[in-house]
Amino acid sequence: MITLKNVQKDYSSEVKIGPIDLDVNRGGITALVGPNGAGKSTMLTMIGRLLGIDAGAIEVAGCDIGKTKSKDLAKIISILRQENHFVTKLTVRQLVGFGRFPYSQGRLTRADEEIISRYIEFFNLTELENRYLDELSGGQRQRAYVAMVLAQETEYVLLDEPLNNLDIAHSVQMMQHLHRAAREFDRTIVVVLHDINFAARYADFICAMKGGRVVQHGPTHQVMQAEILTDIFNTPIEVVETPRGLMASYF
Incomplete structure (x- = not known):
């Protein structure tokens, strides 16, 4: 479990994140959603200890990230920034x-090479494994970055807007891969998403933020309600039942 207790980040007297109290369930995908400036990426980077906190405490798998050695934390939690x-x-x-x-530590063993191959194959990158990154499309490159994070084989994986700059097809493929990874590799994936419908389709839980605070958190079907989404995103949203689940209509 990821636990935040009274976590706060102060940028100025007018701008701050928190205080945040949150328990992220182990397993599956938890999507962080909310309007621009809500604090989603800030909270994610604080959990990943890439950004310090000004108050409170964060625990991941029972380890206080402020006290855990970096070499040990790197085997518990991994993060991919934008x-x-x-x-x-x-x-x-x-x-x-x-x-x-x-x-x-840079000296790959045979076991390491096998793990690398596993995630290259999982993300359908086998034919591209000897290609340089600047020779790839945006979607291919993003799959490679996520494969790198999963190859770290941590129980907890943090992804900051992995669909950024991807078209619809590549976004769907990425979320399908993450959905499979959470189940096949028993990972807990926390992902920042801008499109509420990707969260509705692929996330097990949704954590919604607004104004630097967590305003809703629970199973996806509980958060996917018109009144809740309208308040979070400050625009009229209808929630429609479809054969593939709940979808938000905001046009």
């Missing part, structure tokens, strides 16, 4: 191999 700009010339396989660094 800014993925590698300036060096890397192949797909080399990139995915970085996910093994907490274990190999």
Whole structure:
């Protein structure tokens, strides 16, 4: 479980995140949703200890992230931020191999190579594994980055807007992969999403933020209600029952 207790980040007297009290259930996908500036990415990076907190405490799998050694935390939680700009010339396989660094310290073993191959195959990148990142499409490159994070084989995986700059087809493919990964590899995936309908279709839980606070959190079907979504996003939203589940209509 991921637990936030009275967590707060202060930027100024007018701008702050929190206080936040939240328990993220183990297993499946939890989607962080909300309007721009709600604090979704900030909360995610605080959980991943890429951003310090000004008050409160965060625990992941029972470990206080403020006190846990980095080498130990890297085997519990992994995170992929939006800014993925590698300036060096890397192949797909080399990139995915970085996910093994907490274990190999750069000296890959046969077991590491097998794990790398597993995630390259899982994300349908086998034919591209020797291609350089700058030779790939945006969708292919994003799959490679997520494969790298999953190759770290942590129980908890944090993804900040993995659908950013992807078209509809590649967004669907990415969410299908994440949905499978959560179940086949028994991962707890926390993902920041802008499109509420992707959260409705693929997330097991939705955590909605607004104004730096968590305003709704629960099973997807409980949060997918017209009144709740209208209030969160400050625009009229209808929730429609479809053969594939609940969908939000906001046009």
